[in-house]
Amino acid sequence: xxxxxxxxxxxxxxxxxxxxxxxxxxxxxxxxxxxxxxxxxxxxxxxxxxxxxxxxxxxxxxxxxxxxxxxxxxxxxxxxxxxxxxxxxxxxxxxxxxxxxxxxx
Amino acid sequence: xxxxxxxxxxxxxxxxxxxxxxxxxxxxxxxxxxxxxxxxxxxxxxxxxxxxxxxxxxxxxxxxxxxxxxxxxxxxxxxxxxxxxxxxxxxxxxxxxxxxxxxxxxxxxxxxxxxxxxxxxxxxxxxxxxxxxxxxxxxxxxxxxxxxxxxxxxxxxxxxxxxxxxxxxxxxxxxxxxxxxxxxxx
Numbered sequence: 701x702x703x704x705x706x707x708x709x710x711x712x713x714x715x716x717x718x719x720x721x722x723x724x725x726x727x728x729x730x731x732x733x734x735x736x737x738x739x740x741x742x743x744x745x746x747x748x749x750x751x752x753x754x755x756x757x758x759x760x761x762x763x764x765x766x767x768x769x770x771x772x773x774x775x776x777x778x779x780x781x782x783x784x785x786x787x788x789x790x791x792x793x794x795x796x797x798x799x800x801x802x803x804x805x
Numbered sequence: 806x807x808x809x810x811x812x813x814x815x816x817x818x819x820x821x822x823x824x825x826x827x828x829x830x831x832x833x834x835x836x837x838x839x840x841x842x843x844x845x846x847x848x849x850x851x852x853x854x855x856x857x858x859x860x861x862x863x864x865x866x867x868x869x870x871x872x873x874x875x876x877x878x879x880x881x882x883x884x885x886x887x888x889x890x891x892x893x894x895x896x897x898x899x900x901x902x903x904x905x906x907x908x909x910x911x912x913x914x915x916x917x918x919x920x921x922x923x924x925x926x927x928x929x930x931x932x933x934x935x936x937x938x939x940x941x942x943x944x945x946x947x948x949x950x951x952x953x954x955x956x957x958x959x960x961x962x963x964x965x966x967x968x969x970x971x972x973x974x975x976x977x978x979x980x981x982x983x984x985x986x987x988x989x990x991x
Contacts, residue, residue: 705973707990708980715926716948721848723836723855731832731856732825735863739819 809875816866824866828859831876835859835883837952838960841945842887842938847894854887861886877962884961888938925988932982939963940975947972 742750758779765775807826815823832855839851839858862879869878933941939961946952946960958968980990 704980704990705976708976708983711925711929711990712944712948712976712979715929716945718845718949720950721836721840721845721851723832723852727832727852727855728825728828731828731859732821734856734860735824736821738860739863 810871813866813869813871813875816863817869824863827862827875831879832859834956834960835879837946837950838880838883838942839887841942841950841960842884843891843894844934844941844945845949847891850890850894851887854883854890858883858886876959880960880962884942891938925983928983928986928988929979932979932986935982936975936978940971940978943968943971944975 761779762775765778766772770778807823809827809830812823812827816827835858836851836855839854840848843851843854858879861882869875933944936944942961943957946957947954952960954965954968954972957972958965961968961971963971983990
């Protein structure tokens, strides 16, 4: 180490000396509780709320589109098309993941 | 002892004890990395970063394909999360004044000398805060948390030589900045 480097090295060592913090002892327990809570599927109340929201938005969209003069077939395609796309992509991802896991073993 | 990849594979199948073991292995170094980025004024925020990163990792673990080491992946997420948080908390008043902690551990020299030292330490802390994030983090890990160059390199996801050059460059920059402000490094 150059003399100039050694001087600043000593200064840094002295100036930055302080107690090193650590995580609280119950960190892991709290975290795992949070992990379990976040990985639980929706409870009954959550499912009812989500279904209600979905139904209301579908009906509202259908009424608005109908008010714009679209026929029912076009409305059905526009509502069901994205839903079908989401279902296909989800299934495809699940299949790809399973295949990858099998090939990894 | 199970390897990280074995634990990750089990965690990907929804095995919570495996995930808990990963938490046990990585919570301390992740917290050290977060503290090294946020600085000692924001220790509670560093704890939040560690928790948030583990929750993110738990949600995304199925997408981890093992192309990189699990440790590199988790440290990279921690680094980004802490840097983002730092940008948000920058203007908030700190929980702890950095120099207050210095005073707590410093021996008691004569009052004049003490004042000079405190001023120089404050200037040094200010200079450190102007350095690029990786330099700041490397300095805090090495000088404050007593991490070796190998640990600094692992946490920052760079080769050891790069970590050494971060430290060298940071020292050079600090020396220049302190001299410019009229402080000697002796």
